[in-house]
Amino acid sequence: MKKLATVIAAGIATSLLLSSTVVAKEWTDVRLGVDSPYKPFEYKTPDGELTGFEIDLGNEVCKRANWNCTWVVQSWDGIIPGLLSRKYDAIFSSMSITEARAKQVLFSEPYYNTPSGWFAAADFKLDVADKSAFKELRIGVQRGTVQDTYVTDHFAKNNTVKRYSTSGDLLLDLEGGRLDMVLLDFPVGDTTLLIPEKKGAYAAVGDTFQLGNGMGVALRKRDKSLAATFNKVLAEIKTDGTYETIQAKYFSYSIKM
Amino acid sequence: MLDQLVALLEQNEMFTPSILNEYWDGTVLTVQLTFLSVVIGFFLAVPLAIIRTSKYVWLSRTIWLFTYVFRGTPLLIQLYLIYYGVTMIDGIQDSPIWFLLEDAFYPCLLAFVLNTAAYSTEIIRGSLVTTDKGEIEAAEAYGMNYWQILRRIILPSAFRRALPAYSNEVIFMLHATSIASVVTLVDITGAGYNVYSRFYAPFEAFIFAGGIYLCLCFAIFAVFQRLEKRAFRHLA
Numbered sequence: 001m002k003k004l005a006t007v008i009a010a011g012i013a014t015s016l017l018l019s020s021t022v023v024a025k026e027w028t029d030v031r032l033g034v035d036s037p038y039k040p041f042e043y044k045t046p047d048g049e050l051t052g053f054e055i056d057l058g059n060e061v062c063k064r065a066n067w068n069c070t071w072v073v074q075s076w077d078g079i080i081p082g083l084l085s086r087k088y089d090a091i092f093s094s095m096s097i098t099e100a101r102a103k104q105v106l107f108s109e110p111y112y113n114t115p116s117g118w119f120a121a122a123d124f125k126l127d128v129a130d131k132s133a134f135k136e137l138r139i140g141v142q143r144g145t146v147q148d149t150y151v152t153d154h155f156a157k158n159n160t161v162k163r164y165s166t167s168g169d170l171l172l173d174l175e176g177g178r179l180d181m182v183l184l185d186f187p188v189g190d191t192t193l194l195i196p197e198k199k200g201a202y203a204a205v206g207d208t209f210q211l212g213n214g215m216g217v218a219l220r221k222r223d224k225s226l227a228a229t230f231n232k233v234l235a236e237i238k239t240d241g242t243y244e245t246i247q248a249k250y251f252s253y254s255i256k257m
Numbered sequence: 258m259l260d261q262l263v264a265l266l267e268q269n270e271m272f273t274p275s276i277l278n279e280y281w282d283g284t285v286l287t288v289q290l291t292f293l294s295v296v297i298g299f300f301l302a303v304p305l306a307i308i309r310t311s312k313y314v315w316l317s318r319t320i321w322l323f324t325y326v327f328r329g330t331p332l333l334i335q336l337y338l339i340y341y342g343v344t345m346i347d348g349i350q351d352s353p354i355w356f357l358l359e360d361a362f363y364p365c366l367l368a369f370v371l372n373t374a375a376y377s378t379e380i381i382r383g384s385l386v387t388t389d390k391g392e393i394e395a396a397e398a399y400g401m402n403y404w405q406i407l408r409r410i411i412l413p414s415a416f417r418r419a420l421p422a423y424s425n426e427v428i429f430m431l432h433a434t435s436i437a438s439v440v441t442l443v444d445i446t447g448a449g450y451n452v453y454s455r456f457y458a459p460f461e462a463f464i465f466a467g468g469i470y471l472c473l474c475f476a477i478f479a480v481f482q483r484l485e486k487r488a489f490r491h492l493a
Binding site (some may be wrong): 077078080081100101103104143144148149152162163164165169172173175176177178 | 341343344345350355359361439441443447450451453454455456457458459
């Protein structure tokens with residue numbers, strides 16, 4: 001009996017030892033989850049290549065950390081469950097750091113911050129600073145974003161809020177005349193609606209404003225070493241000028257944080 | 258009883274009365290969509306199935322093409338084409354039917370109706386053509402014309418034999434309505450998505466949604482069980 005107890009104890013000890021080495025594993029292959037299209041942060045070129053600000057930034061992080069990285073495209077709806085069920089190891093996809101999300105995932109330090117902005121057809125007029133001016137409007141947002149939370153909290157009562165899985169569907173319905181206004185991450189609206197191809201049919205409504213505490217890489221709670229590497233490498237990229245080089249490819253203004 | 262329920266609800270952060278209300282609204286929409294599409298689809302399918310068995314090849318081929326297209330492509334794609342496709346037609350926003358198309362409900366209902374009509378047509382056709390020849394010959398011997406035979410002999414027996422397969426189609430339709438959530442309708446799945454995106458708790462949000470579907474399925478099972486009991490009385 002005593003022997004059996006010793007064997008079990010030894011077994012438990014070994015498995016504990018093994019599991020602790022698993023936790024401290026060296027990361028060589030890292031899979032990054034991303035919701036595309038989300039122009040200009042991530043989108044596909046006509047020949048199907050993933051590109052964009054975050055793709056470039058992510059690839060730079062992987063290069064410096066000596067990781068072999070693969071991008072996994074996952075729609076925004078399921079991006080956190082996908083991380084938790086190990087479809088990928090990190091979400092590198094413009095995720096705003098919020099309290100509700102921090103209950104489920106571990107965030108890195110923020111690596112960029114952009115304002116949100118209202119967009120509508122060019123002839124649409126509204127004083128967006130006056131919240132009571134929002135009445136019986138059809139407002140579109142991407143489901144589960146900080147913009148969704150903001151619109152739901154402030155305007156759901158007197159307006160119709162329509163939620164979309166992708167920003168592409170949202171834009172289709174704005175162009176199809178099913179929405180009066182959309183609230184978007186400003187660069188997304190800027191690069192999809194305020195471009196010459198749209199011939200000035202759409203305009204930003206009112207001033208941009210800040211929602212959320214910046215965008216961070218989201219990881220599983222237990223992957224603390226991975227978060228540490230992300231923070232270290234991102235800090236390097238931010239200080240040595242590489243950040244500005246990548247930023248200049250996509251933005252004429254600074255989004256650095 | 259109600260007090261106990263309220264007390265129970267107060268202990269959790271997620272299933273508050275307002276969230277449950279969202280699920281309830283979603284349930285109402287799912288039931289509406291399923292019921293309307295199944296009923297309208299059925300009344301379309303009966304004449305279509307009869308035409309499909311017509312001896313005029315060009316008639317039956319036309320219906321065959323319709324069922325082939327709608328059974329041969331995913332419902333999600335049909336929904337996308339109908340919902341987003343119509344907005345690309347020039348001037349549609351100024352046309353008198355825009356108020357119907359603007360709302361997500363009607364394009365969605367249209368897609369579901371056409372889809373279930375296509376499947377039901379084939380289910381009913383299947384039992385129309387397998388009607389016992391002897392029954393039809395007997396009816397002819399009584400001097401009934403084509404319409405009398407159809408109404409008195411073929412259709413009642415075909416409906417009876419189509420019932421088990423048709424109950425499956427209704428259940429499939431209930432589950433198919435869940436894709437309404439991709440075109441902004443808040444059905445049960447849409448409510449699940451919204452709740453999930455607010456709390457980032459996918460399991461609770463979707464298990465609850467799944468539970469509602471199960472309950473609705475039980476209701477459909479019960480209805481068809483009664484119908485089948487009546488229809489197959491003569492065999493008992």
